[in-house]
Amino acid sequence: MSDLPPTSPVVPRPFSWRSFGRFLGNAALESLDGGKVFYVWMICLSAVFLVGANAWAVQVRDGMALTNMSDHVSWGLYIANFTFLVGLAAGGVMMVIPAYLYHDEEMHDIVIIGELLAIAAIIMSLMFVVCDLGRPDRFWHLLPPFGRLNFPVSMLSWDVIVLNGYLFINAYICAYLLYTRYLGLTPNPRWYVPFVFLSIIWAISIHTVTAFLYCGLGGRPFWNTALLAPRFLASAFVSGPAFIVLAIQVIRQAVGRHFGDGPIRTLVNIMRITILVNLLMVVSEVFTEFYTGGAHTSSGRYLYFGLHGHTELVPWIWCSVGLVIVAAGLLLSPSVFTNPWVLNTACVLAFIGIWIEKGMGLIIPGFVPSTLHEIVEYRPSAIEWKVTAGIWALGLILYTLFIKIAAGIFLNRTKLQALPDIQPAPAPAETPSISATS
Amino acid sequence: MSSNGPTGKEGNGGTDGGGGGCGKSDCGCVSRRTVMKGVGATLGTAAFARAIAPLTEWAANISADEFLQRHYKELSLVDLNIVLRRLEKETKDDYGAEVTISDPKPQEGVKFGYALNLSVCNGCRKCAEACHIENNHDRPSHQSYIRVFEMQKGTMDMEQGNVNYDKPVPQPDKFYMPVQCQQCEHPPCVDVCPVEATWKEPDGIVVVDYNWCIGCRYCEAACPYHARRFNWTKPEIPKEEINPDQGYLSNRIRPQGTMEKCTFCLHRTRNGRLPACLEACPTGARVFGNLLDPKSEIRWVLEHKRVFILKEDLGLKPQFFYFFDS
Numbered sequence: 001m002s003d004l005p006p007t008s009p010v011v012p013r014p015f016s017w018r019s020f021g022r023f024l025g026n027a028a029l030e031s032l033d034g035g036k037v038f039y040v041w042m043i044c045l046s047a048v049f050l051v052g053a054n055a056w057a058v059q060v061r062d063g064m065a066l067t068n069m070s071d072h073v074s075w076g077l078y079i080a081n082f083t084f085l086v087g088l089a090a091g092g093v094m095m096v097i098p099a100y101l102y103h104d105e106e107m108h109d110i111v112i113i114g115e116l117l118a119i120a121a122i123i124m125s126l127m128f129v130v131c132d133l134g135r136p137d138r139f140w141h142l143l144p145p146f147g148r149l150n151f152p153v154s155m156l157s158w159d160v161i162v163l164n165g166y167l168f169i170n171a172y173i174c175a176y177l178l179y180t181r182y183l184g185l186t187p188n189p190r191w192y193v194p195f196v197f198l199s200i201i202w203a204i205s206i207h208t209v210t211a212f213l214y215c216g217l218g219g220r221p222f223w224n225t226a227l228l229a230p231r232f233l234a235s236a237f238v239s240g241p242a243f244i245v246l247a248i249q250v251i252r253q254a255v256g257r258h259f260g261d262g263p264i265r266t267l268v269n270i271m272r273i274t275i276l277v278n279l280l281m282v283v284s285e286v287f288t289e290f291y292t293g294g295a296h297t298s299s300g301r302y303l304y305f306g307l308h309g310h311t312e313l314v315p316w317i318w319c320s321v322g323l324v325i326v327a328a329g330l331l332l333s334p335s336v337f338t339n340p341w342v343l344n345t346a347c348v349l350a351f352i353g354i355w356i357e358k359g360m361g362l363i364i365p366g367f368v369p370s371t372l373h374e375i376v377e378y379r380p381s382a383i384e385w386k387v388t389a390g391i392w393a394l395g396l397i398l399y400t401l402f403i404k405i406a407a408g409i410f411l412n413r414t415k416l417q418a419l420p421d422i423q424p425a426p427a428p429a430e431t432p433s434i435s436a437t438s
Numbered sequence: 439m440s441s442n443g444p445t446g447k448e449g450n451g452g453t454d455g456g457g458g459g460c461g462k463s464d465c466g467c468v469s470r471r472t473v474m475k476g477v478g479a480t481l482g483t484a485a486f487a488r489a490i491a492p493l494t495e496w497a498a499n500i501s502a503d504e505f506l507q508r509h510y511k512e513l514s515l516v517d518l519n520i521v522l523r524r525l526e527k528e529t530k531d532d533y534g535a536e537v538t539i540s541d542p543k544p545q546e547g548v549k550f551g552y553a554l555n556l557s558v559c560n561g562c563r564k565c566a567e568a569c570h571i572e573n574n575h576d577r578p579s580h581q582s583y584i585r586v587f588e589m590q591k592g593t594m595d596m597e598q599g600n601v602n603y604d605k606p607v608p609q610p611d612k613f614y615m616p617v618q619c620q621q622c623e624h625p626p627c628v629d630v631c632p633v634e635a636t637w638k639e640p641d642g643i644v645v646v647d648y649n650w651c652i653g654c655r656y657c658e659a660a661c662p663y664h665a666r667r668f669n670w671t672k673p674e675i676p677k678e679e680i681n682p683d684q685g686y687l688s689n690r691i692r693p694q695g696t697m698e699k700c701t702f703c704l705h706r707t708r709n710g711r712l713p714a715c716l717e718a719c720p721t722g723a724r725v726f727g728n729l730l731d732p733k734s735e736i737r738w739v740l741e742h743k744r745v746f747i748l749k750e751d752l753g754l755k756p757q758f759f760y761f762f763d764s
Contacts, residue, residue, distance in 0.1 A: 032475065033471075046482060050485050050489045053486065053489040053490050054488075054489035054490065054492070056490075057489065057490040057491065057492035058492045060492070060496055061492040061493065061495055061496035062671070063669070063670055063671035063672060063694045063695065064653075064668070064671075064695065065671040067670075069670075071658065071664070071666075071668055074658040074659060074668060075655060129654075132654065132655075133652050133653050133654055133695075134651075134652070134653020134654075134668065134694070134696055135651065135652050135653040135693075135695040135696060136652075137497070137500060138633075138650070138651070138652045139652065141509075141633040141635070141652055142632060142633055142652070147633060148509055148633055148634040148650075149632065149633065150631055150632050150633060150634045153629050154629060154630050154631055154656070155630065156631075156632035156654065157632045160632065213656075216630075217626065217630075217659060217660050218626065218662065218752050218753075219626065219662025219749075219752065220659065220662075295595065295597055298597065366659070370664055371661065371663060371664045372585065372599075372601075372617060372663070373595075373596040373599065374601055
């Protein structure tokens with residue numbers, strides 16, 4: 001994208017809510033247009049989403065007994081995915097920091113890929129929380145002034161605030177950038193750069209606060225460690241960039257343009273460090289648990305080796321450890337920059353490894369053994385897998401559409417005149433294109 | 439994903455992009471693509487409506503009054519009365535039982551405490567059973583607020599305890615330790631609740647507004663005593679087994695998807711009666727009373743016996759005490 005010279009854009013139009021509405025309309029229409037691959041992809045995702053929606057509806061009607069959660073393991077796959085997705089959302093910031101703090105121009109051009117990921121991931125994480133609620137109809141109890149948000153005592157109330165705040169900040173930034181570009185204007189840094197810096201701090205906060213949800217509980221020694229929040233961040237800064245690298249490559253194929261080698265190199269360099277920091281923290285925790293021993297470490301023993309013959313999580317966690325170690329090896333090898341297969345494999349392995357580690361490997365052992373040292377194991381039920389797949393499908397649908405909207409505007413394909421504005425557009429919609437610099 | 443290289447070509451030209459359709463165009467410009475999209479959207483919407491149909495069945499069981507009910511602490515006496523009558527009617531409709539739901543208030547100068555004599559408890563689990571009946575617990579899951587642990591003599595390590603024992607009691611090498619809500623002075627379950635659906639009453643009892651709880655189960659994760667329970671389904675109780683003497687904050691039948699917990703039977707104890715678990719205990723292991731009354735039995739126990747507190751190191755200051763004779 002950036003190889004094109006900045007040209008004086010299409011005749012600028014003034015901002016108005018009406019034209020913003022039209023912009024949204026055009027963008028939505030444009031985003032639904034695509035080739036065969038696009039439609040197959042979207043139909044498959046929609047089908048999975050429908051299965052998930054149905055599973056959730058049944059779960060709400062018949063009760064959460066349809067999940068395999070219990071009074072002993074009272075959070076399961078949903079909260080596991082929620083935790084991971086907060087990290088994925090925070091991980092998008094690893095594009096924003098190089099772009100805005102280190103003025104990496106090439107990264108700057110495509111930083112919206114990370115910002116849109118943050119939006120999709122936050123929406124998914126919020127949906128996982130809603131699906132975990134026994135009474136989703138009482139959701140309004142969280143919303144002042146009619147509800148009673150227990151702020152600032154409950155960390156969950158903080159989480160509600162920071163997650164929604166992060167969603168709004170990113171939605172605003174993306175909408176502003178895309179809309180100004182659509183109008184043919186150059187985005188005014190005054191109107192969005194402060195929010196970008198806010199989003200950087202906010203990204204750290206969402207994962208920190210989410211870690212505080214768990215590590216503030218004195219009755220759960222497995223979570224009650226000061227290392228939890230730093231570990232969350234380290235792993236988020238692996239999974240986020242890994243996803244973005246893969247996304248960039250898919251987008252390159254889809255729009256038929258080559259871009260983003262520089263950003264990918266930067267993201268790989270980031271992952272090379274964060275994945276090692278994450279492994280170091282795992283080693284540190286494992287050492288503390290096993291060298292000390294005692295009752296407080298029984299969750300750790302259950303997770304890694306099983307406890308009194310209960311070994312449900314052992315394959316999960318060793319799978320995760322293996323994936324992350326292999327990914328680290330691949331990322332550190334020089335061929336990661338030359339061989340796309342090495343890069344892609346590393347990203348996929350790291351992503352799955354962290355998904356297990358931040359999900360099943362973190363949430364479930366907090367409950368096993370229970371606070372009264374009973375051992376009740378947990379394996380997600382079919383309903384839980386369906387709902388989980390459904391939310392992921394919806395997230396991917398949203399992300400695909402967001403990226404299509406952005407690509408359409410950045411590549412000047414979204415047609416300004418599609419829904420007629422004040423006058424027929426003077427319309428050099430076919431001009432070579434606006435450069436993506438903002 | 440979006441292979442939109444060729445995209446624009448078809449739907450583009452004179453016809454304004456894919457799905458729009460220009461209002462005034464009668465040139466037969468509605469492309470095949472647009473029609474397909476229309477069909478797709480219609481089918482998709484229909485499929486979605488079908489998929490979430492169970493939600494409408496579920497919503498039909500929630501009245502507007504129930505949905506809009508305010509937090510317990512925001513209800514005036516009149517409002518509260520309306521709510522209590524509504525709940526009685528719902529119980530009648532759902533379970534066929536005539537019940538009375540009251541809302542006894544905490545008494546001035548009373549702070550409840552509970553002590554349990556581990557030297558005499560024989561592990562018969564009569565307390566857990568009494569709790570099950572008194573508090574209108576779900577029958578199929580045998581729910582109870584009390585879990586009795588069979589512990590190995592010579593250790594207080596709960597990891598060596600067993601809650602699913604099935605031998606005659608008491609076994610000679612065992613002792614027995616019932617655990618229920620410890621009614622902490624600093625309850626972590628109350629702190630973590632995002633909607634203030636649970637709180638500590640002036641007489642020391644931690645209660646839940648079952649009609650305000652959103653069912654996030656954060657309190658269940660926070661409690662170190664495994665004292666909280668979730669209603670994974672709508673509780674099932676045969677009509678004739680329902681305890682009709684119910685309290686709003688205690689033993690009324692809880693709605694599906696909400697938390698519940700031991701309330702020291704406040705519908706009894708606030709009216710001068712003893713908790714059901716105490717009345718059921720055949721060994722006299724349980725002592726209940728007012729911690730603020732220097733002449734109460736519980737104060738005597740705390741002053742004269744070897745008392746200990748479960749997980750005292752957590753600093754939550756429970757008002758539930760264990761003690762040994764001699």
